[in-house]
Amino acid sequence: MGWWYINGRPYSGEVQHFFSDPPTMSVDLLHFDAINPTLCLVLTVAFIIVNRLAAGKARFLPPGPRPLPVVGNIFGIKVNEPWITYKEWAQIHGNIVYSRLFGQEIIILNSEEVAKDLLERRSRNYSDRPQYITTDLFGWSFHLGNRGYGNEFRQQRRQFHQAFHTKAALKYHPVQLRRVNQLLVHLLETPENYANHLQTLNTSVIMEVTYGYDPAPHHDHLVALVERATALFVKENTADKAIIFNALPFLQYIPPWFPGANFQRKALQCQKLTAEMIEAPFQYTKQSIAAGTAIPSSMLYDLFSRIPEDDPSYELAMKSSTATAFSSGSETSSSLLQIFVLAMLFNPDVQQKAQLEIDAVVGRNRLPDFSDRPSLPYVEAVFRETLRWRPVVPLGVPHATTNDDNFEGYFIPKGATIVTNIWAMAQNEDKYPEPSKYKPERFFTADGKLNDDTLGFVFGFGRRVCAGRHIGDATVWAAIASILAVFNVTKAKDEHGDDIEVIPQWTNGITVHPLPFPCCFEPRLGGMTSSQMM
Structure with a gap:
């Protein structure tokens, strides 16, 4: 022996x-x-x-589906709707689920309470981001939402907070109302292009708020630039593709001309668009400031007024901060408004009830403004239910752990990707009975007052909560209230005068919204002209 x-x-x-x-x-x-x-x-x-x-702590990982060798759980996930798969897993394994995709460990949080316990109460350990090769390939490492938790993130986050905290966001209300009025005119003149009009509304608000740039009402180059770059990134850079590239890093070196390298070709295209998206509006504002023609209320103007002389990194951070605002707000807000239009098409009773409230509080001689918001509780409930019914970012933006942790007897490893299943939280049957139905009434208490559920979880958690949420919230609310005041959203008619039935089809990617569907925007006041809306 x-x-x-x-x-x-x-x-x-x-x-x-x-x-x-x-x-x-x-x-x-x-x-x-x-x-x-x-x-x-x-x-x-x-x-x-x-x-x-x-060594110390036992590795009792959270329960989850049994992974296959090497590839993990990749074959058990609905590619276009992984949030549905994750919710099904939660029904079997609980609200905290462990899975693997190739070598990456993934912890899926299907409960709002668990997400708050980890991402907010233990935010020091859960505020990092997974670093994906595909983010660099598409040129989106600049984005605040993609940055790892460190000094660059904190500097950029401070700049964001200075421009978009609750009180600072109030000064942008006139811009938002003016742009909403322009939206109404566009809907009156060419209602069939409503999806483009909703996109233009949000992009134009963000561009003026961020850069002091007034885009052309149609076919503006910078507006088209951000829309193309953002659409490419959110559609192509899905979590499964990102993890595959991290597991097989040699894939990034496949040249775009290689047969089948469609992903690389789109990445290269997005990289060029993104570089111009970051630089062009920044230089516009910089030149406007030098010429004395810049709008003093813009985010970038404020940041330039505070630039420290001894910090050369500050200007680079400004470019990243403003480009983050520029690219984030337009995509999520326009998606939310398209979901609202679909909800009104399917729920005419909700639409009518909201319109009656607006007529009683605001009247028909003017449009709603932000001073009316506290007096329009049902419209507020419509806004909240639109957030809940079909979350725009159904899986949020993933977090990552910086150290090992133990939670409720489960071991959570360092470097794990933490996915928040926002869709499952919004479909929680205990909190939201009949969750598939669009019911604004769920946000009222028994005595008829609004409850305190503001759907904060749809904006993220902890130190990574969406920094521009106050701007997006105000733009979407103003658009919802104004569309309800001016139009009836109804089904479109075919050549025989019959209703065209709509079967919604949805995009897939980081953000989700319905593909354009036929509908009508009928003015509630007959003979209304565009000049009356301005």
Whole structure:
């Protein structure tokens, strides 16, 4: 029998004696003499297991579906709707689910309460972001939402907070109302292009708020630039593709001309668009400031007024901060408004009830403004239900752990990707009975007052909560209230005068919204002209 060294001391005996010892000691195999190679391998594996158990915390990972070798759980996920798969897993395994995709460990949080426990109450350990090769390939490493948690993130976040915190966002209300009025005119003149008009509304608000730039009402170059770059990134850079590239990093070196390298071609296209999207509006504002023609209320103007002379990194951070605002707000807000239009098409009773409230509070001689918001509780409930019914970012933006952690008896490893299933939280049947139905009434208490559920979870958690949420919230609310005041959203008619039935089809990617569908925007006041809306 060969010699063993346990805790630095020689030991000779039967194998079963060793395995009967408590697994709390530190065990090191130094050498074997005249021992069977197969047994050596078995014992080596055993030593590794014992050492892991002896190291401290036991690795009781959260429950989840059994992964396949190498590829993990990739074949068990609905590619276009992974949030549905994750919710199904939660019904089997609980609200915290472990899965693997290739070598990446993924923890899926299907409960709002669990997400708050980890991402807010333990935010120090859960505020990082997974770093994906595809983010660099598409040129989106600049984005605040993609940055790892560190000094660059904190500097950029401070700049965002200065421009978009609750009180600072109030100064942008006139811009938002003016742009909403322009939206109404566009809907009156060319209602069939409503999806483009909703996109233009949000992009124009963000561009004026961020850069002081007044885009052309149609076919503006910078507006088209951000829309194309953002659409490419959110559609192509899905979590499964990102993890595959991280697991097989050689894929990034496949040249765009190679047969089948469509992803690389789109990445290169997006990279060029994104570079121009970051630089062009920034230079516009910089030149406007130098010429004395800049709008003083814009985010970038404010940041330039505070630029420290001894910090060359500040201007680079400004470019990233403003480009983040520019690219984020337009995509999520326009998607939310398209969901609102679909909801009104399917729920004419909700539309009518909201319109009656607006007529009673605001009247028909003017449009709603932000001073009316506290007096329009049902419209507020419509806004909240639109957030809940079909979340725009159904899986949020993933977090990452910076250290090992233990939660409710489960081990959560360092470097794990943390996915918040916003869709599952919004479909929580205990909190939102009949969750598939569009019911604004769910936000009222028994005495008819609005409850305190503002759907904060749709904007993210902890230190990574959406920094521009106050701007987006105000733009979407103003658009909802004004569309309800001016138009009836109804079904379109075919050539025989019959209603065209709509079966919604949805985009897939980081953000989700319905594909354009036929509908009509009928003015509630007959003979209304565009000049009356301005």
